[in-house]
Amino acid sequence: MTDAAELRTRTRELLAAHPPADTEPLDFLKARFDAGLAWVHYPVGLGGLAAPRSLQPVVDAELAAAGAPDNDPRRIGIGLGMAAPTILKYGTEEQKRRFLRPLWVGEEVWCQLFSEPGAGSDLAALGTRAVREGDTWVVEGQKVWTSSAHLARWAILIARTDPALPKHRGISYFICDMSDPGVEVRPLRQITGEAEFNEVFLTGVRIPDAHRLGEVGEGWKVAQTTLMNERVSIGGMRIPREGGMIGPVARVWRERPELRTHDLHQRLLTLWVEAEVARLTGERLRQQLVAGQPGPEGSGMKLAFARLNQDISGLEVELLGAEGLLYSDWTMRRPELVDFTGRDAGYRYLRSKGNSIEGGTSEVLLNIVAERVLGLPAEPRNDKDVAWKDLAR
Numbered sequence: 001m002t003d004a005a006e007l008r009t010r011t012r013e014l015l016a017a018h019p020p021a022d023t024e025p026l027d028f029l030k031a032r033f034d035a036g037l038a039w040v041h042y043p044v045g046l047g048g049l050a051a052p053r054s055l056q057p058v059v060d061a062e063l064a065a066a067g068a069p070d071n072d073p074r075r076i077g078i079g080l081g082m083a084a085p086t087i088l089k090y091g092t093e094e095q096k097r098r099f100l101r102p103l104w105v106g107e108e109v110w111c112q113l114f115s116e117p118g119a120g121s122d123l124a125a126l127g128t129r130a131v132r133e134g135d136t137w138v139v140e141g142q143k144v145w146t147s148s149a150h151l152a153r154w155a156i157l158i159a160r161t162d163p164a165l166p167k168h169r170g171i172s173y174f175i176c177d178m179s180d181p182g183v184e185v186r187p188l189r190q191i192t193g194e195a196e197f198n199e200v201f202l203t204g205v206r207i208p209d210a211h212r213l214g215e216v217g218e219g220w221k222v223a224q225t226t227l228m229n230e231r232v233s234i235g236g237m238r239i240p241r242e243g244g245m246i247g248p249v250a251r252v253w254r255e256r257p258e259l260r261t262h263d264l265h266q267r268l269l270t271l272w273v274e275a276e277v278a279r280l281t282g283e284r285l286r287q288q289l290v291a292g293q294p295g296p297e298g299s300g301m302k303l304a305f306a307r308l309n310q311d312i313s314g315l316e317v318e319l320l321g322a323e324g325l326l327y328s329d330w331t332m333r334r335p336e337l338v339d340f341t342g343r344d345a346g347y348r349y350l351r352s353k354g355n356s357i358e359g360g361t362s363e364v365l366l367n368i369v370a371e372r373v374l375g376l377p378a379e380p381r382n383d384k385d386v387a388w389k390d391l392a393r
Contacts, residue, residue, distance in 0.1 A: 025069035079110035130159035171219035
């Protein structure tokens, strides 16, 4: 299936058989998945038609024009952007058929159990243990900064299965059932007042070996697929011109001329151009993904995303003056999604501080860009060949 006209025909047949106005949204999404119009580049039977990824906008445009429901990608972004491509690449056929459909239609929310209190920037130093007992793995440990853990049905999890190996080689990758009685989710209240993140305690959590992704001990390799897709999904989101954080600032500038100064004008122009360059670069990156898997370029996009959000939100607060210091709502909530543009300037300013930490710290991403994109010499690493159990902690 490589023809845009045939894809339009398939999409119109879906709309005729399941009119959006008369069909429950979940039923429509299931029918769309079964028709191969969820991810057209995925295999037949798994939501796709093995078509070129570049043809997905053909389907999306037809469905948007018909007012068809979407799957609320902001709410299920971890599943769509991180779990799904990892399952597709490393999962068994049984795993793909069990998890991809409910993931895509939004029936099951996913979270990511990677970072730990002692293994954030140096993720490979993680200490959560998974010990095999027959066909089951028993997991003990703690994870932190886990978005959507309070909503999630499933989690992608990396744990140490062999402490006698160097840190990158003794890790395995699992699908964890968040309803297991040994999983405890505690909210982490942020500077915004909300608890969008969580810490997760794993005590005697039992994971069947059938829920392992990749070979035992190759979890770090599997995790790289997740991490590269995560950075692309964060830094390379498709947005229109003046979408994202630059939109509210530009709107205030146009609507309230009394706030303008020459200095703020120059800074806004600079940031507007940088935001547009980042948007177009993200579009180019997505086009490159059509030909294969994401690479380290996503780290550069994620770096730009974090810096721009922080600079733009800082300018917005300064532009609004005393009004920018107001904060509308400090209620402790556990939200289902992050909404930057639908909130006030104070929220955007505070929330953007986390952008340089989540999805890979800016310091780590700078190293990735230096070594894997620019080809600069790697930093000395004295612990690469040392058994994890012998590392100083």
